[in-house]
Amino acid sequence: MAKQITLNIKRLALMSLSIMLLAMFAIACGGSDTSSSSSSAAAAPTAAPAAAAVTKTEATNSDERITVLIADLEEERVFPPLAGGPDVKYLRVFMDDMVSTMGGGDLVPGIVSKWEVSADGTTWIIDISDDKGIKWHNGDPLTVDDVMLSLEQERGQLAVDMAEAGCFNVTETAYVKYTKSLDLGPGDNQITYAQNRVALNFPFNFSQSGQDEKGMVLPAAYVRPMIAAAEAKGSNEMDCFTEFEENPIGTGPFSLESYDLGLKYSFDRNDDYWFTKANGFVEDRIPQIGGIDMEVILEGSTRLAALQSGEADLIEANMNLVPTIEADSEMNVFWQEENSMLWMIYIDCWEEDMWCFTKESRQALQYGTDTRAIQEALYGKGATHEGHGWATTNAMGYSSDLDGFPYDPAKAKELWAAAGLDDSVTFKIWTWESGSFPFLPQVAELMVTDWKKNVGIDVDIEIGDQAAIKQSWNNRNLPGDMLIRDNEARYDGTSITVGGYCNHDTRWRMNEPETADGAARCKVIQDLALNHVVTGQEQHDNFNAAYKFIRDEGMHWGPFYSNVPWGAGKRIANYEPWKLVPYFTAPWTITLK
Structure with a gap:
């Protein structure tokens, strides 16, 4: 289904007049902020840190939507290789990384079901889950070529080619020189990635606990024709993937249905999300809410006012806002x-x-x-x-x-x-x-x-x-x-x-x-x-x-x-953001009263 998209150049007023008035009140009470970018997992990763204590209320699954307000973004692109770190706030809502985690350094099977490293620490063989019913939001099954493309555009010659064609920023090619080879095989659902250095961090670097978008899996059948067209054109202005940005798809727990770039993003629950115990995975991650309407609101006082009025359900807060939130018996704070x-x-x-x-x-x-x-x-x-x-x-x-x-x-x-x-x-x-x-x-x-x-x-x-x-x-x-x-x-x-x-x-x-x-x-x-x-x-x-x-x-x-406080309104029963993972995490843990 084609998505509605508005590419806004000028920031628009997102909240109603009542929210603006409440914001003025919040400012008078001292609630404001100054809102306006790796790693290694060993073959046997350690356990994730214990989750922070939260106040839980009896929760129910619901088809109701919630409104989430976040503080800022960076590149504001929907095609992951063009995005920046803070853009993960919306990207991980509808896309999946190659390697799944429980937060922190606790890696678990997901799209990549198995990973093994050579004795010298330079070569990884990864197995792709091709028997778990993992599907893109358009209904296409996930394939090993999807993961292969995602690695090629990050660590292969393709990254250099795309930079030369004007599709990628040249800074995104800094790690290509470490790649010795990147091949399909030896098995039908396997990929072998060899570097010219010890690279024990590879699984973590492409996981849900990573700090950016590099691990996100791309739909090869959809994206490869865009790459071919860009290479044939030869000179582009970072607009090689317009078709994807107009009609983005992922495999994640929500689908992205519409968005105003840099302003708001509307997600619907993916009822067929693949990460479930029935499929052999460690927990059930089908969302317990019907959808998420995410908006970018720069001023903390405005986010707080929306929470107080009930026009927002969950906000990216800050230390100045916490006393006001905790003083209201109908609101709560969940710490990340x-x-x-x-x-x-x-x-x-x-x-x-x-x-x-x-x-x-x-x-x-x-x-x-x-x-x-x-x-x-x-x-x-x-x-x-x-x-x-x-x-x-x-x-x-x-x-x-x-x-x-x-x-x-x-x-x-x-x-x-x-x-x-x-x-x-x-x-x-x-x-x-x-x-x-x-x-x-x-x-x-x-x-x-x-x-x-x-x-x-x-x-x-x-x-x-x-x-x-x-x-x-x-x-x-x-x-x-x-x-x-x-x-x-x-x-x-x-x-x-x-x-x-x-x-x-x-x-x-x-x-x-x-x-x-x-x-x-x-x-x-x-x-x-x-x-x-x-x-x-x-x-x-x-x-x-x-x-x-x-x-x-x-x-x-x-x-x-x-430590980031997430302010929750009166409808939210529970939220369990991951420790030691940046940005908006684990939306499937959000439940309503």
Whole structure:
């Protein structure tokens, strides 16, 4: 069935006048936010963290629809390879990833029913479930070629071809160089993927617990003709997959029936969803509600007003909204723990004449920042002061000695002087307003205040558009500055570690492996963790050692992570968002009273 689609250029008013008035009231009560981007699973993945405690009410299955309000998106594309991380909020509602999970690092059979790695850790053979009745929303059965295409466009020559044809961004080809071969077989429903490096993270990287869209399975019979047409045309402007974007299909628990791009998305329950115990899977994931109407509402106060009025049933909230929600006996809060990490990056500090080239200079600012006070003042329960970057509390490789540097102004002064620096150092902090991790500009302001007091420097703060700042960063236009941003938490940090420290083609890298200093840094990380073919506790210990080295080097830091509260209205009985998985997760757990 053809989907209705509206490609809106200008943001429209989405809520009624009553919601606007309620928003004004919420603002007066202090409820607002500043809303407006891997990994490795071993062959024997560890158990997922225990779910957070929630208040449950007697629930019933229902054909009724609910309205979900989310804070922000990124690329706002419906064809997954063109989308950004936050777009997973709507993509995973109607699409499936190759490897299923229970959240965190707990991988379970799904579209990929089995995965085995070679003794040297470089080659994976995956089995595709071709006997479970998995169907696309148009009725076509899922085939092994669907998974093959999905891998080809991410890790094969096809990704390069599509970039050259103007269909993909060239930045999406950074990992193709690691692919040695990608073939169908040896069995009829199998694929063999070989890399030229140890790649124990492959299953996790293409799973439901991943931080982006790379694992989402594409319908080959539908998409391959679009690829052929684009290659024949030879010059495109990122519009090669218009047909898919006008009529998107997936295999997920809901079907996408209509949408206004970047504004609202309407999903209907897929009553024939394949992930059930009857089909041999670990649990039943047929939704218990009739549909989801998802809208993007940037202002937290407006989302809260909609929840209070009953025009919304579930909202992506923030710490400022929680007291108001919890004070209402008809509303509830369901916490999504370890959702996003705070990420502070010294940008391109690779040249010896740069102020941030030495480890002492970078560490000085960490010792000179009272990060715990910042976390407590701005976030409270909404953030946890543990971990370092993506090594959060329940991530592989975490230990408490990875927690942030202690606040030590005297140590900061000592290191700053040892680096040969004084109060004449100047640079900028770049940041933006983030829906998933609010108050980034306020974090920057408090950091700058600490640095002025402890090492005497004046630092300017530039608050801008997320996409524009990322582009400047990726184009190497901000050397010697600092970036404060949020990024997705994840159980397994293999991919982001490789990309950040050992891959010159990664545009967002923190380390330059083509310099002598950067190459040495990468080699230490490889020797400690990346080149070892081990699982379980041994893999955890290896990554713990690598993360301790990374923490000490100080090319980036991230002393706390966010826990996202989902505000639920009076109709919602229960919701169980996954821990250590970003964005909107597990919609099949939503039940009504």
